[in-house]
Amino acid sequence: MIEIPEAVTITRQINETLTGKKITKVIANSSPHKFAWFYEDPKDYPKRLMGKTIEKANVYGSFVEVKLGITKLLLGDGVNFKYIKAGEKLPKKHQLLLEFDDNTVLTAGVQMYGGLWCYEDGEFDNQYLEIARQKPSPLSDKFDYEYFTALISDEALQKKSIKAVLATEQRIPGFGNGVLQDILFNAKIHPKRKFVSLDEKEIKILYNSIKTTLHDMTMKNGRDTEKDLFGNLGNYKTKLSKKTVKEPCKLCGGKIIKKAYLGGSIYYCEQCQKEH
Numbered sequence: 001m002i003e004i005p006e007a008v009t010i011t012r013q014i015n016e017t018l019t020g021k022k023i024t025k026v027i028a029n030s031s032p033h034k035f036a037w038f039y040e041d042p043k044d045y046p047k048r049l050m051g052k053t054i055e056k057a058n059v060y061g062s063f064v065e066v067k068l069g070i071t072k073l074l075l076g077d078g079v080n081f082k083y084i085k086a087g088e089k090l091p092k093k094h095q096l097l098l099e100f101d102d103n104t105v106l107t108a109g110v111q112m113y114g115g116l117w118c119y120e121d122g123e124f125d126n127q128y129l130e131i132a133r134q135k136p137s138p139l140s141d142k143f144d145y146e147y148f149t150a151l152i153s154d155e156a157l158q159k160k161s162i163k164a165v166l167a168t169e170q171r172i173p174g175f176g177n178g179v180l181q182d183i184l185f186n187a188k189i190h191p192k193r194k195f196v197s198l199d200e201k202e203i204k205i206l207y208n209s210i211k212t213t214l215h216d217m218t219m220k221n222g223r224d225t226e227k228d229l230f231g232n233l234g235n236y237k238t239k240l241s242k243k244t245v246k247e248p249c250k251l252c253g254g255k256i257i258k259k260a261y262l263g264g265s266i267y268y269c270e271q272c273q274k275e276h
Contacts, residue, residue: 001062001077001078001112001176001178001226002062002064002076002077002078002079002226003062003077003174003175003176003178003179003226004061004062004137004138004139004174004175004179004214004217004218005179005214005217005218005220005221005222005223005234005236006062006222006223006226006228006234007059007061007062007063007064007077007174008059008139008218009218009221009222009228009229009234010057010064010081010228010229011057011058011059011064013083013228013229013230014054014057014064014066014229015056015057017083017229018054018057018066018083018100018106019054019055019056020053020054021053021054021100021101021102021104022051022052022053022100022101023049023050023051023052023053023054023068023098023099023100023101024050024051024099024100024101025050025097025098025099026045026046026049026050026096026097026098026099027046027094027096027097028042028043028045028046028095028096028097028116029042029043029045029095029096030093030094030095030097031092031093031094031095031109033095033110035078035110035112035113035114036095036110036113036114036115036116037076037113037114037115037116037117038115038116038117038118039117039118039119039123039124040119042116045096045118048071048118048119048120049068049071049073049098049118052068052069052071053068053069054066054067054068055067055068055069060129060132060133060173060174061128061131061132061135061137061170061173061174061175062076062077062132062173062174062176063075063076063077063128063129063132063173063174064079065129070120070121071118071119071120072117072118072119072120072121072124073116073117073118074115074116074117074118074119074124074126074129075108075114075115075116075117076114076115076116076117077114077174077176078110078111078112078113078114078115079095079108079109079110079114079115079116080108080109080110080111080114080227081106081107081108081227081228081229082106082107082108082109082227082229082230082231083104083105083106083229083230083231084104084105084106084107085104086102086103086104087103090105090107091107091109093109094107094108094109095108095109095110095114095116096108096109096116128170128173131170131173132170132173132174135172135173137173137174138172138175138210138211138214139214139215139218143211145204145207148207148210149203149207151171151172152165152195152203157195158194158195158196159194159195159196160194160195161191161192161193161194161195161262162184162189162190162191162192162193162194162195162198162206163177163180163191163192163261163262163266164262165195166180166183166210167180167262168262168263175210175214177264177265177266178223178225178226178241179213179214179217179223180266181238181239181240181241181266181267181268182213182217182238182239182240182241183206183209183210183213183214184206184209184268184273185239185240185267185268185269185272185273186209186212186213186239187202187205187206187208187209188205188272188273189202189205189206189273190268190273190274190275191261191266191268191273192261192266192275193275193276216236217234217236220234220235220236221234221235221236222234222235222236223236223238223241224236224237224238224241224243225238225241225242225243240256240267240268240269241267242265244256244267245258245267249269249271249272251269251272252269252271252272254269254270254271254272255269255270255271256268256269256270257269257270
């Protein structure tokens with residue numbers, strides 16, 4: 001799933017690669033998917049997009065918003081992108097295909113779920129996008145320690161687990177279960193611990209890990225579990241993920257544990273990240 005590092009990377013790559021390209025062909029919903037979400041009828045996407053030129057892409061949390069004049073193409077966190085050069089083989093399945101005036105192609109597919117919304121200014125309201133627009137990214141200076149402590153200060157949140165607070169309900173837009181694993185590993189904090197159990201020193205360590213780990217992931221074009229615009233895996237080597245679960249902990253040599261928790265998998269070192 002696309003989270004902050006991948007969304008920033010893909011947005012930058014769109015701006016570097018697609019800006020100025022004119023759309024000459026549009027295919028939408030050629031491989032129907034129950035959880036591929038469109039704005040109104042995808043049959044209208046050719047009319048909405050044909051002849052439009054890509055001006056700029058912006059990133060808001062895990063959303064990539066592509067501007068084409070008054071038309072916007074909003075792509076959510078479950079969308080897989082692929083930029084294809086002229087003459088190269090196209091994927092068999094996709095939920096959106098855009099061909100440009102130089103015969104290059106951009107495809108977008110959905111594996112689990114994802115939004116591919118195309119609309120004009122003022123037509124469509126997405127509450128999660130609006131929240132992402134308003135809240136500061138952890139990559140920005142506005143996401144400082146004062147902001148972070150205010151974010152987690154609510155008494156009800158203090159009783160929740162660290163995963164529940166940080167990686168659910170988009171309290172930090174674009175921050176999901178994927179990036180959480182290495183952030184907590186670097187902070188030596190167990191994902192099931194209650195926020196109220198953290199002392200001030202641990203909270204500062206957690207905040208610093210959020211800032212530095214996400215920066216590292218982003219500077220390396222995303223995680224090695226996710227692909228960029230060109231179908232390449234990111235250069236950030238995950239410490240805790242499906243790729244490393246069978247390996248010993250890089251710090252202590254202990255066992256890496258994988259468990260289902262709050263609608264996803266958590267990974268942790270049983271020695272470095274104590275639950276109690």
